[in-house]
Amino acid sequence: MSLSKSLVLVLIIFSAPLFGQSKYTITGSVRDSNKDVLPFANLLLLKQNDSSFVKGVVSNENGNYKFDDIDQGSYIILTSMIGYQSAYSELIRVEKDLQLEIQLLDHGETLKEVIVKVDKPLYEQKIDRLVMYVENCIVSAG
Numbered sequence: 648m649s650l651s652k653s654l655v656l657v658l659i660i661f662s663a664p665l666f667g668q669s670k671y672t673i674t675g676s677v678r679d680s681n682k683d684v685l686p687f688a689n690l691l692l693l694k695q696n697d698s699s700f701v702k703g704v705v706s707n708e709n710g711n712y713k714f715d716d717i718d719q720g721s722y723i724i725l726t727s728m729i730g731y732q733s734a735y736s737e738l739i740r741v742e743k744d745l746q747l748e749i750q751l752l753d754h755g756e757t758l759k760e761v762i763v764k765v766d767k768p769l770y771e772q773k774i775d776r777l778v779m780y781v782e783n784c785i786v787s788a789g
Contacts (some may be wrong), residue, residue, distance in 0.1 A: 684710030695721035
């Protein structure tokens, strides 16, 4: 094989990865309805056609997120965080690097107080005795 044919063959072999499918990046921030950043929100990148999982990330302390090495295609992003309603994004067509801001809505109602009350049983079996709690007896209620 001549030197020129060998050189062409080497160039073809090493340039093949350069012509492969391109990878893209989706970046952005997660905010609430007051436009305040939401740190540590969960974001899932899902395929559009069957909602199968592609990648998952958590927003940083500034509310920013980044999906790396995304193939060209159609996706949706599911965003969730405790205290906020989970939200699906609009359909995202990835053909170039994208920047998207996601907004989460507050849950409508939060509890102010929770009271946990436990009554002792009428009888309690100890190792060496049986204890009867008279205050829980129906006869003592009258």
